[in-house]
Amino acid sequence: MQIGMVGLGKMGGNMAERLRRGGHEVVGYDRNPEVSDVPSLKDLVDSLAAPRTVWVMVPAGPPTHATIEQLGELLSEGDLVIDGGNSHYVDDQKHGAQLAEKGIGFVDVGVSGGVWGLENGYALMAGGSEGDIRRLWPVFETLKPEGDGFVHAGDVGAGHFAKMVHNGIEYGMMQAFAEGWELLEAADVVKDVPGTFASWRHGTVIRSWLLDLFVRALNEDPDLSDLQGYAQDSGEGRWTVQAAVEHAVPLPVITSALYARFASRQPDSPAMKVVAALRNQFGGHAVASKEGAHAKGADSPGADVAPPREVS
Structure with missing residues (x-):
């Protein structure tokens, strides 16, 4: 099967290699010209025979939004886009609806396997229509491990939710x-x-x-x-x-x-500063200052503050 792969980083590059080893024709595009097969996204689309299949493996968020928007302008009715990054399932539903208006199919695939996937295979969780999943089955079969490791989780968004x-x-x-x-x-x-x-x-x-x-x-x-x-x-x-x-x-x-x-990620917890200050105030417990640990005595500021009366 012929497929375009957008994003040839650690995951996308290894997935493209596993597909090639499995006998598929892969045309890869990456912003890094040293690893890219074509100079632009348009060239990638032009190099594929209709109906085209393009797998997107770029960071979630703005990079994925921009890539899918560009593909929506470049692809034609009957083509198919797969988002295999770590996108939010809510974004999948928006992208699917956006592409459906132009007659372009969309499948979201949660991919797990990391740097070991090239040799061991990738666990795949897919969301999309039955027809699109059947069309992509040769690709899924090559990417997944032997035996189990694939699920058609549901409609668009289900793959990334899983x-x-x-x-x-x-x-x-x-x-x-x-x-x-x-x-x-x-x-x-x-x-x-x-x-x-x-x-x-x-x-x-x-x-x-x-x-x-x-x-x-x-x-x-x-x-x-x-x-x-x-x-x-x-x-x-x-x-x-x-x-x-x-x-x-x-x-x-x-x-x-x-x-x-x-x-x-906190070298000095702000919340624990509050806890330390309160323990010192009500119990005179030692606190660690910038200069070192010390304990405030009965004449410390706040020590003469009486506890509140209980109100029934």
Whole structure:
């Protein structure tokens, strides 16, 4: 099958290579001329035979909006666009409606597999019509792992909604491993923390590819001293929590994991400054100042403020 691939970064480039290995003809376009097969998006469209199929793998948000808008002007009725980035499912519904007005099909695909997908295959979660999914099946079959790994999740938007929830679960799993590692490191009783995690890879209910990757990281850096405790979020964790609020579904684990990432970016927590100040005011507890730890005595400012009377 012939397909155009827009965006040849770590994911898009590897996906294009896996498709080529599977016998498909791929024409790739990227803003980086060193990896691009054609000089422009128009040249990519012109190089494809109708009905055309174009897979978009660019960052979510404005880059994806701009690319799909351009494709809407360049493509023709009967052509098909796939968004395989990490777009918000709400944007998919807008893009699908926008392209449908011109007779252009749209499918959203949540893609998981990262840098390992080239060799192992990509888990694919697709949203779109039955006809468009059938048309794309040769591509999906090549990209996915052997056996399972593909779902037609529903109509347009369903693929990225499923991927959003997948990533939210991933946040919670990573946070659980992180907290367990910190506790093992803090306790003197366990002498071999990397070995403990490695022992869990077989025969336990928490064995997983994520655990395998963590053991790999510990083999490279046993105490993680080469890393800074700072974690970004891709946006999908936030969207998962927002969707939970909209649907009144409690997500305490995923929400806590997202907030833990926010906390990791604060070298000095503003909220904890308030907590420290209040503990000092009502209990005279020691606080750590810029100059060092100290405790304010009974004559400290605020110490003579009487507690409020209870009002019934």
